[in-house]
Amino acid sequence: MHGARGQRQGLARTDFAIRLPPSGEVCLACQHTSMVQFGCRPWNLSLTSVVVLALSNMLLTFLLLQSETCIPDEMPRDLESNGITEWNLGTLIKEQQQLQLQQQQPSDCVTQDYQPLPVDANGLKLNIKLGRWDGRRMFRTFDHVLVGSSFVELSQAYRVCLATQSSVEKLHSIVQAAHHWTGPMSVALYAAGDEEFEVLQKYLVYLRRCYEPIRERVTFSLAVPKVRSPKKQPREFELPELVDCAKPEGTLNELMNGISNEQTNWRIRNVYPQNHMRNLARKNCQSDYVFLADVDIVPSFNLTGALDEFLRADTCDKCAYVIPTYELDSRVRFPPNKTDLVRLARKGLARPFHQKVFIHNQFATNFTRWLLDTSPSHKNYGNVKSGKVYVSHDVTNFEFLYEPFYVAKDTVPAHDERFMGYGYTRNTQVYEMYVAGWQFKVLSPVFTVHWGLQTRKTRPAWRERQNSANRKHFETFKKEVFARYMRDPLKMMKNAN
Numbered sequence: 195m196h197g198a199r200g201q202r203q204g205l206a207r208t209d210f211a212i213r214l215p216p217s218g219e220v221c222l223a224c225q226h227t228s229m230v231q232f233g234c235r236p237w238n239l240s241l242t243s244v245v246v247l248a249l250s251n252m253l254l255t256f257l258l259l260q261s262e263t264c265i266p267d268e269m270p271r272d273l274e275s276n277g278i279t280e281w282n283l284g285t286l287i288k289e290q291q292q293l294q295l296q297q298q299q300p301s302d303c304v305t306q307d308y309q310p311l312p313v314d315a316n317g318l319k320l321n322i323k324l325g326r327w328d329g330r331r332m333f334r335t336f337d338h339v340l341v342g343s344s345f346v347e348l349s350q351a352y353r354v355c356l357a358t359q360s361s362v363e364k365l366h367s368i369v370q371a372a373h374h375w376t377g378p379m380s381v382a383l384y385a386a387g388d389e390e391f392e393v394l395q396k397y398l399v400y401l402r403r404c405y406e407p408i409r410e411r412v413t414f415s416l417a418v419p420k421v422r423s424p425k426k427q428p429r430e431f432e433l434p435e436l437v438d439c440a441k442p443e444g445t446l447n448e449l450m451n452g453i454s455n456e457q458t459n460w461r462i463r464n465v466y467p468q469n470h471m472r473n474l475a476r477k478n479c480q481s482d483y484v485f486l487a488d489v490d491i492v493p494s495f496n497l498t499g500a501l502d503e504f505l506r507a508d509t510c511d512k513c514a515y516v517i518p519t520y521e522l523d524s525r526v527r528f529p530p531n532k533t534d535l536v537r538l539a540r541k542g543l544a545r546p547f548h549q550k551v552f553i554h555n556q557f558a559t560n561f562t563r564w565l566l567d568t569s570p571s572h573k574n575y576g577n578v579k580s581g582k583v584y585v586s587h588d589v590t591n592f593e594f595l596y597e598p599f600y601v602a603k604d605t606v607p608a609h610d611e612r613f614m615g616y617g618y619t620r621n622t623q624v625y626e627m628y629v630a631g632w633q634f635k636v637l638s639p640v641f642t643v644h645w646g647l648q649t650r651k652t653r654p655a656w657r658e659r660q661n662s663a664n665r666k667h668f669e670t671f672k673k674e675v676f677a678r679y680m681r682d683p684l685k686m687m688k689n690a691n
Contacts, residue, residue, distance in 0.1 A: 318395060318428035320416065328611060333467055334423065335474050336416040340398060344410040345378050346480070352377040352498065353505045354601060355479035359383075359471030360489040361461075362390050363450055365397060366442040367490045370528075372407040377498040379412045381489075382475035384466065389457045391424035393449045396431045404439035415478045417470055422460065465615035465660055469623075472609045485601045491519060492643045495530055496581055500640060501601065504583035514602040514627060516589065516636045518559055519547035522643045532578055532639035536568045544643075551648045554595040559636055563587050567638055578639045589634035594684055597621045598634065599642055606632065610671060617661025618668050625672075629679050 318339040325334030342348075349355060356375045359382040360368065368381060385391045402409040418424060438445060476484050483505055487493075497517075504515075520535060522528070523543040529535040538544040548555035564586050567574045577584050589598075597620040607630060609623045628634075672686045 317430045318398075318414075318416070320428060322391075322418070322424050322427050325418070328470055330611070332420055333417050333470050334420065335470070337474075337478055338413050339416050339428075340402075340414040342379075342408070342410045342412045345413045348378040348411055349480035352502050353481055354483040354485055354498070354501055355380055355481040356493070356498075357382075357472070357475035357479050357484050357486045358489045358491070359468070359475045361385075361466055362394050362397070363446070364489055365394070365401075366446045368408070368412070369401070369405060369442045370492050371487075371489070372405060372412060374493045374495060375411075375498050376407075377411070377502065378479065378481060380415065380475045380478040381412055382415045382417060382471045382478070384417050384471055385424065386419050386422040386461065386464070387457055388424045388426050389453050391418075391426065391428075392431075393453065395428055396433070397446055397449055399431050399433055400437060400445055401442070403433060404437065404442070413478060415474050417467065417474055419464070419467075422464075467611070467614050468616075468619045469609035469611045469613050472620075472623075473611065476604060479604065482603060483601055484604045485517070485599075487517075487599045487642060490644055491599060492528070492645070493517075494532075494535075494641045494643070495528075497640045497642075500581055500583045501637075504637070505601070510633070511603070511605075512630075512632045514598075514600040514606070514632050514634050515585075516559055516598040516600045516634055517640055517642050518561065518564055518636065518638075519556060519599055519642045519644060520544045521547055521549070521647050522645055524646050528643065531581065532641060533568055535641060535643075536565060539565075545647065547644055548648065551650055552595075554593060555597050558589050558591050558593055558596045558634075559598060560587065560589070560591070564636055564638060574638070581639060583637055583640055585635045586638035587636050589636060592628055592634065592684075594625055594686065595621050596624055598624065600624075600634065601637075602627075602632070610667075612667045612671070613664045615660030615664065616657045618664035618671075622668065622671055625684075626675050629675050629681050629683060 318336075320336040320339045325336050327334055355378045356371070357380045358368065358371070361384045365383070368379075372379060383394060385394045398414065472486060476486055485493075485501070520539070521544065522538070526538060526543050529538055529544070535544060546556050546559070546561045566572055567578050567586065569575065572578075574584060574586075576582075589596075607623060607626045609619065610626075613619045613622060676682050676687055
């Protein structure tokens with residue numbers, strides 16, 4: 195009979211092995227009371243053996259039930275935020291080059307539905323020949339292919355999860371976002387073909403080796419195109435002992451240099467499925483609320499805890515809370531608070547997102563009104579100083595093409611996956627929310643940042659081509675939205691064909 199320890203590790207294993215002695219051999223097991231073994235004929239079992247076996251099974255059953263119903267230790271409300279603020283992470287990260295991965299801490303309560311991943315489990319958990327198809331069978335998706343060691347606990351501790359998505363060549367952007375956001379984070383990844391898939395796997399090993407926030411807080415999901423799906427199964431990749439953790443972008447670029455011209459040209463010709471990726475990232479969050487943002491959008495410091503505190507008092511079922519977004523000159527440091535952001539804006543080193551490229555993108559947020567509480571005479575100036583999140587104002591001039599980054603319950607309409615590439619991808623989802631009766635409310639003093647002051651000259655011509663293609667889909671989309679809700683608050687149907 196296996197001991198109690200063996201049974202606990204096997205989760206109430208009851209299949210005991212029966213070993214019969216050779217013919218004529220003396221059965222010694224029955225002569226010992228300190229060991230209970232099934233070596234004798236059933237009719238020679240002593241009453242003592244039966245009693246010991248029954249009591250042992252009862253005890254182990256009780257321990258098993260306790261292990262499945264025990265309550266995990268409460269997660270801390272606020273995790274200490276890393277002070278790294280530079281886009282390239284500066285020299286502070288270099289100190290992590292010699293650090294080894296943290297040892298896995300044993301859990302006092304290990305349940306069947308969740309067991310922490312070992313810190314060295316960097317291989318993707320999926321079968322590349324399987325996957326869940328989208329509605330038009332153009333893409334296959336895989337949920338939770340690589341899960342951070344604390345993602346489940348963080349999802350239980352916080353009411354909001356940050357969801358974002360990325361192609362391989364832009365994945366370096368999550369490093370700073372993961373250091374600023376201290377709650378659970380869901381990242382949807384896109385890879386086409388075996389070359390990109392291999393680079394993706396190698397870079398994920400690098401990210402998890404260098405950056406503890408990614409190793410602990412982030413869950414990764416994957417999408418692949420049907421027409422160029424990877425054929426090789428995922429495997430473990432090893433990195434050199436010394437890697438430069440201060441250069442996430444440079445490290446990725448080195449890996450991307452191995453991509454063939456044929457693969458690069460294919461990617462240029464084929465659009466990126468942004469809305470598929472947004473839906474995938476959002477639905478792999480496990481919290482009630484989701485903060486959906488693009489991969490190159492960086493949250494302000496202390497956003498996670500302050501936002502979580504605000505949402506715990508939220509009673510609005512159909513409210514979307516807008517987080518204002520600014521472009522930031524790449525030569526400055528990340529602003530530690532709203533007051534410093536406003537100071538940079540007055541010097542021309544920061545401005546509302548897309549203000550010069552396409553003003554309607556964020557115009558309805560009303561940044562002029564959002565800036566008022568930075569004056570000491572404003573009634574909510576105390577919130578600005580303390581960092582407490584509150585509703586600055588409602589969006590009263592909603593217009594089509596508005597694309598705010600917002601926090602809302604995960605009951606909002608999905609992103610329509612007919613829109614791919616650029617143009618009409620985010621704003622159509624926001625438009626449907628508005629038609630469905632969702633209210634948009636602007637929060638302060640929190641914000642997000644996009645690095646670099648954008649101009650029209652920096653926008654590639656292919657974006658306009660994709661925008662034109664999506665504009666045609668919108669003619670059908672707006673008719674469907676009207677039929678679904680029987681409302682047309684922006685009078686969009688006047689221009690319907």
